[in-house]
Amino acid sequence: MEFDIKQLGFGTDARAPWAADPWSSRGRLVAEPASPTRSEFQRDRDRIIHTTAFRRLKHKTQVFVAHEGDHYRTRLTHTIEVAQIARALARALKLDEDLAEGVALVHDFGHTPFGHTGEDALADLMADAGGFDHNAQSLRIVTKLEQRYAEFDGLNLSWETLEGLVKHNGPLIVEGGKPVPEPITHYNRCHDLWLESHSSLEAQVAAIADDIAYNTHDIDDGLRSGLITLDMLEELPLISRLMSQVRQRYPKLEEPRLIHEIMRRQITEMVEDVIGVAQANILAIKPASADEVRHAGRTMAHFSDEFVAADRHIKTFLYTHLYRHPDVMRVRAAATRIVQDLFAAFMAEPSAMGEKHRHVGIEDLPETMRARKVRDYLAGMTDTYAIAAHRRLFDHTPELR
Template sequence: MEIDTKQLGFGTCARAPWAVDPWASRGRLVAEPVSPTRSEFQRDRDRIVHTTAFRRLKHKTQVFVAHEGDHYRTRLTHTIEVAQIARALARALKLDEDLAEGVALVHDFGHTPFGHTGEEALAELMADAGGFDHNAQSLRIVTKLEQRYADFDGLNLSWETLEGLVKHNGPLIVEGGKPLPEPIALYNAEHDLWLATHSSLESQVAAIADDIAYNTHDIDDGLRSGLITLEMLEELPLISRLLAEVRCRYPGLEEPRLIHEVMRRQITSMVEDVISVSQAHIKALKPQSADDIRHAGRTMAHFSDEFVTADRAIKKFLYRHLYRHPNVMRVRASATRIVRDLFAAFMSDPSAMGDKHRHKGIEDLPVELRARKVRDYLAGMTDTYAVAAHRRLFDHTPDLR
């Protein structure tokens, strides 16, 4: 018995003309039969969730390494929160929610162990061998390194999801811009992702959702750690206003509830601001297709001037009081040493990586190509795996507490 797709719970009626149409996808690098039960972007999202890379996010640092406490965000919980905000924005703007969610779920796949600390260390180590960029590494994971399917390496994601992934921060080919990261340049030569244009609005809301999520939740984790206090937040006009609002409505509210009420209002205010700005841009442009958004020449989903100022103030505050706090910097120094030590050990003796079948012949490669193999292996590690590998190979492992 065949499935009657007309009776399934998805269709085109809720999407606006400027939304990406999942039934008119530009396709996949390797052609596949159309699914009778899922759109192309639902299939992408499902493939992303079932990857090893997605599961590894559970043990990768957001700000605080995992063993510092069970209640801090990890890359996985951060990613889920980004996806929720992206989906809310997509629904409000009548976009394809599955595409927005898929781009949000995959956006941090390429992060190294120990968050940005590991990325900075690996970028320095790879300076003469193609560099390291976590966004480019995300693309490499979903197009090469995940090896699960019989017909292709990677996930064979749709053009639209890959476009959203690589253009997470806007067009990559701009006048006077930096050279393309090697993984992106190699893939784009085979499957043109229009790197000189903006991405779809679905991708844009996933990108701004990332900012909204970590602006809010890094403050929350900072308060939980004690490195940030409510009194310190008074210097931020947006947060100060929200604090006053909650205290006025709920006098004497205990601190954990107070913090949650402020954080939820922060997310709501930022989401509503992005919706308002995006609607104004859509009204002015009058786009009739997703390509009209791509060729608009500007980002359509962003903060208003007022919230740009608030966003910058929050980022500056977090950098000064949290990301560069002496306690965090001490852990970062230890994490940097672990990444450096492992890279040197694997370059000297590739067999130390294990998995002899996958790493066979690496020792015979030129230094640059060997370094890229080590990069892929090291970048895929979780915090816990990296620490365990260091303990196996070295007599002393730095304390991450």
């Protein structure tokens, strides 16, 4: 039986004029027939979930290495949490929830093993070969490195999803700004993503959802680890106020429930703050289309001044007490050594990267191009795979605990 989901009016009345319209997408690099059952953004979301890169997030570190405990967040659990918050924001603002979710689900694809430690190490190693940027690497994964489909490399995602991926933190071409990473400029030559404009509101809510998720959940993981205590959180005005509210209402609440009640209230207050700010910006700018959002000249989904200050306090607190804690720094040093050792080994002997790399002439490439091949391979590793590879190639592998 033939049918067209648009005839059902699915979602068309729910989206506001400023939302991205999946039925009027700017299309894909390689043209494909439309699906009779799913919108373009639903198809993107589904393709993202079924990738190898998505599955690998399960074994990539958020803050702590995976084998320190099963209850700490990984890149995968963090990504799912970001997607949930992004959908909630999108629904409140009458945006396309599938696009917001898709951008949230793909936003961490390019992260290396060992979290930001691996990214910093790889950026240093690639300093003379184009550097390393996890957003640019995410784009490479979904446009080149995932090789699953018969007719194209990558996932052939829609323009709107790719735009949201590379610009969810704002325009990339700005006066006095950083140079645009080469993988993004290379792709942009054949598929212009409007690097000088802001992104859709769907991508903007995915970006702020990322901040909300890791601010809250890194505190939660820090408390689980014992590196942060509830008493230490008293120096954060927002968290202190929430702790007082919970303790006043539930004076005998045991600590695990107390922590959860604080975290859920933190997420709620931050989400509601963003909704209020975005609604005020929409009323002030009155965008009649998603393109008017892109050309508004500023981000429309962001924190109020009060919560910008709270966000800054939380980030400072986390850097001081968690990310730079001596125990974490010791693990970071060990993880950095693993990345450095593997990079050097693969540069010297590309065949060590496995059968796929034995007969493609990598060793004959100029050093810069060889380094980029090694970058792609190393960035795709999970924590567990990187540790296993190091143990296979070296006599001693640092302990990450």
